[in-house]
Amino acid sequence: MTDTHHRAPAVTERESAVKTMTMAGAINAGLRAAMERDPKVLLMGEDIGQLGGVFRVTDGLHKDFGGDRVMDTPLAESGIVGTAIGMAMRGYTSVIEIQFDGFIFPAFNQITTQLAKMHYRSGGRLTLPLVIRVPFAGGIGAVEHHSESIEALFAHTAGLRICSPATPQDAFDMIQQSIASPDPVMFLEPKARYWDKGDVDTDAVRTRLDAAAATADIGRARVARPGTDVTVIAYGPTVRTALQAADVASGEGTSVEVVDLRSVSPLDIPTVVRSAKRTGRVVVVHEAPTAHGVGAELAARIGEEAFFHLKAPVLRVGGFHTPYPAAKFEHDYLPSLDRVLDAVDRVMTH
Amino acid sequence: MEATGPLSDEGLVQLLDVDGTRVADPDWEPYAAHLTPDALRLAWRLMTITRAFDAEATSLQRQGELGLWVSCLGQEAAQIGSGTAVREPDYVFPSYREHGVALTRDIDLPQMLTLFRGLEHGSWDPVAHSFHLYTLVIGAHSLHATGYAMAMDRDGLVASGSPDKDGAVICYFGDGATSQGDVNEALVFASVNNAPIVFFVQNNQFAISEPTTRQSRVPLAQRADGFGIPRVRVDGNDVIAVHAVTQWALRHARAGQGPVLIEAFTYRMASHTTSDDATRYRTRADEEKWRQRDPIERLKKHLDALGELPQEFRDAVTAETKALGKRTRETVKSWERPALLTMFDHVYAEPHQQVESERAWFDRYQQSFLDEGSHA
Numbered sequence: 001m002t003d004t005h006h007r008a009p010a011v012t013e014r015e016s017a018v019k020t021m022t023m024a025g026a027i028n029a030g031l032r033a034a035m036e037r038d039p040k041v042l043l044m045g046e047d048i049g050q051l052g053g054v055f056r057v058t059d060g061l062h063k064d065f066g067g068d069r070v071m072d073t074p075l076a077e078s079g080i081v082g083t084a085i086g087m088a089m090r091g092y093t094s095v096i097e098i099q100f101d102g103f104i105f106p107a108f109n110q111i112t113t114q115l116a117k118m119h120y121r122s123g124g125r126l127t128l129p130l131v132i133r134v135p136f137a138g139g140i141g142a143v144e145h146h147s148e149s150i151e152a153l154f155a156h157t158a159g160l161r162i163c164s165p166a167t168p169q170d171a172f173d174m175i176q177q178s179i180a181s182p183d184p185v186m187f188l189e190p191k192a193r194y195w196d197k198g199d200v201d202t203d204a205v206r207t208r209l210d211a212a213a214a215t216a217d218i219g220r221a222r223v224a225r226p227g228t229d230v231t232v233i234a235y236g237p238t239v240r241t242a243l244q245a246a247d248v249a250s251g252e253g254t255s256v257e258v259v260d261l262r263s264v265s266p267l268d269i270p271t272v273v274r275s276a277k278r279t280g281r282v283v284v285v286h287e288a289p290t291a292h293g294v295g296a297e298l299a300a301r302i303g304e305e306a307f308f309h310l311k312a313p314v315l316r317v318g319g320f321h322t323p324y325p326a327a328k329f330e331h332d333y334l335p336s337l338d339r340v341l342d343a344v345d346r347v348m349t350h
Numbered sequence: 351m352e353a354t355g356p357l358s359d360e361g362l363v364q365l366l367d368v369d370g371t372r373v374a375d376p377d378w379e380p381y382a383a384h385l386t387p388d389a390l391r392l393a394w395r396l397m398t399i400t401r402a403f404d405a406e407a408t409s410l411q412r413q414g415e416l417g418l419w420v421s422c423l424g425q426e427a428a429q430i431g432s433g434t435a436v437r438e439p440d441y442v443f444p445s446y447r448e449h450g451v452a453l454t455r456d457i458d459l460p461q462m463l464t465l466f467r468g469l470e471h472g473s474w475d476p477v478a479h480s481f482h483l484y485t486l487v488i489g490a491h492s493l494h495a496t497g498y499a500m501a502m503d504r505d506g507l508v509a510s511g512s513p514d515k516d517g518a519v520i521c522y523f524g525d526g527a528t529s530q531g532d533v534n535e536a537l538v539f540a541s542v543n544n545a546p547i548v549f550f551v552q553n554n555q556f557a558i559s560e561p562t563t564r565q566s567r568v569p570l571a572q573r574a575d576g577f578g579i580p581r582v583r584v585d586g587n588d589v590i591a592v593h594a595v596t597q598w599a600l601r602h603a604r605a606g607q608g609p610v611l612i613e614a615f616t617y618r619m620a621s622h623t624t625s626d627d628a629t630r631y632r633t634r635a636d637e638e639k640w641r642q643r644d645p646i647e648r649l650k651k652h653l654d655a656l657g658e659l660p661q662e663f664r665d666a667v668t669a670e671t672k673a674l675g676k677r678t679r680e681t682v683k684s685w686e687r688p689a690l691l692t693m694f695d696h697v698y699a700e701p702h703q704q705v706e707s708e709r710a711w712f713d714r715y716q717q718s719f720l721d722e723g724s725h726a
Binding site for chain 1: 529
């Protein structure tokens with residue numbers, strides 16, 4: 001950002017492309033841009049046509065691109081992913097909407113045994129550039145199966161890329177980069193953040209949409225806020241909580257660095273380890289249960305690569321080893337600001 | 351006791367009876383009329399080669415040269431009859447027992463054994479042969495086939511008004527697969543999208559040990575009715591009838607009239623795989639009954655009666671199968687495992703940090719032994 005102050009004409013041009021958007025609106029705009037760019041990009045899902053999806057993320061696209069490109073499918077998740085695989089074999093890039101996280105499991109077989117492995121088992125002859133969009137995680141007071149954090153279940157499968165945006169800008173850029181990537185990408189949308197607003201520069205991503213650059217970008221973490229005492233690692237819905245924690249901690253004299261992973265597979269270990277070495281204290285925050293999760297993997301990797309820089313054990317703040325509880329419990333189940341601050345205190349006083 | 355339900359002879363199309371005598375059927379005759387003695391000799395030759403190769407692969411497994419073999423013994427008519435009805439730009443999605451169909455797609459049969467020798471998961475270029483990789487998760491490929499067919503339709507390869515340019519998909523699966531959710535979803539997607547696809551069910555009467563009566567109370571072809579998909583049930587050991595109904599079905603699909611389901615009623619004469627033991631769940635008498643209906647023998651009787659299978663042709667096919675057997679043995683035994691680090695290849699199309707760091711670590715680990723060796 002500071003660079004732009006020295007380039008006045010560029011600022012004017014760039015500012016003209018900056019718009020305030022919700023995350024849902026940014027994904028919608030990103031989908032539209034990808035569809036305008038490539039006629040072989042299709043959307044598939046349940047209720048994504050005239051209704052615009054249950055979260056309205058595809059609002060208006062059916063009207064503008066027609067039912068052949070914004071396809072309301074039969075109500076069968078395995079069928080959606082499976083037929084999209086077949087269409088990909090003829091060069092179509094389907095962007096699938098799974099209506100809710102908890103409804104993805106009928107497609108678990110197609111995603112893990114077929115989609116993830118086809119490039120490998122064909123010796124690189126077949127590529128399946130699908131994108132599976134999933135409104136995921138909780139915080140909206142929903143009934144059961146509508147608040148699941150599914151990332152660890154899929155991160156264990158080689159062949160998939162898994163990313164999650166935390167800001168409208170990332171949502172706009174990363175959905176287009178996921179579509180440009182030749183690998184299958186699971187694009188996890190933090191549904192509780194759909195209506196968060198932010199500035200979106202709609203021009204910046206255009207130069208980063210070739211396969212290699214797009215793939216690299218969606219796998220790269222970003223330092224969302226620099227700090228020196230504690231690293232808080234988050235992604236998707238918990239980035240906002242981590243930033244709030246950094247604000248509060250700063251008032252108490254603790255400098256928190258927030259790393260927004262953006263990608264769960266691959267994990268950007270170099271960025272994570274650099275930050276861990278700098279601060280010596282790490283807290284990982286995700287909504288998913290901590291047991292066997294992404295935080296556990298990060299703790300192990302940080303232990304392997306930054307052991308002698310650590311001043312405290314890596315702590316995890318996340319869900320419990322229970323089913324996602326009924327809505328009246330979720331405020332306490334989810335990693336709240338208080339629980340993140342508690343973990344920051346514990347690594348500081350270790 | 352007469353077989354009933356899914357194992358009955360109900361409604362089977364037959365153009366060649368078990369004695370090799372042509373059966374008159376005016377409905378299906380037009381789709382077999384082009385089968386000249388030359389075409390029938392070709393079918394007999396391809397079926398014979400398939401069987402010889404199958405026997406060779408079984409032997410190689412018994413000798414420890416292959417980890418597993420999945421025999422198609424007894425299903426040669428179902429496979430050659432349907433496979434020879436396929437033409438460009440059709441596309442085939444096999445299950446994992448379609449070695450005869452592979453032969454009709456010009457796949458070099460010995461080459462397909464890399465999968466069964468444990469060298470790789472897919473042995474041929476699916477695009478070059480319009481023949482997808484084998485799929486071992488039962489029925490999973492039926493959805494890929496349906497999606498592929500939907501895309502052919504989008505690409506203008508269906509009902510173009512020029513029948514020679516039109517194409518369709520043919521998707522093979524077995525009686526067990528008809529119980530899978532994916533197959534039922536494929537029938538739904540194909541139906542509502544009017545996809546150009548032929549679902550070809552080889553009912554070989556067994557899903558490993560479970561008879562078809564564990565999958566269905568009615569003949570499997572009837573499943574299609576609820577999806578609004580036309581269906582036909584054919585004697586799967588009658589290569590002429592199989593070819594005729596597949597011709598009809600593919601033309602129907604290519605012309606934009608939508609999906610078709612064919613049930614070819616046949617019998618798996620070998621065990622499920624070389625790891626299986628069919629004597630534990632079926633009788634010798636049952637096997638003997640079906641041996642009397644052998645598809646290759648049936649066509650041979652027919653050609654003999656016509657005087658159209660001269661000795662020199664038989665001798666040439668015998669020489670061909672012997673040469674293929676020798677080449678198969680030599681090829682398989684000549685294969686060595688590819689370089690170890692190739693197991694990290696093609697996990698992703700673009701580099702992935704986790705794979706790359708593990709590959710690099712494993713390379714260093716392997717090199718450390720070589721370094722130790724050089725010190726010694």
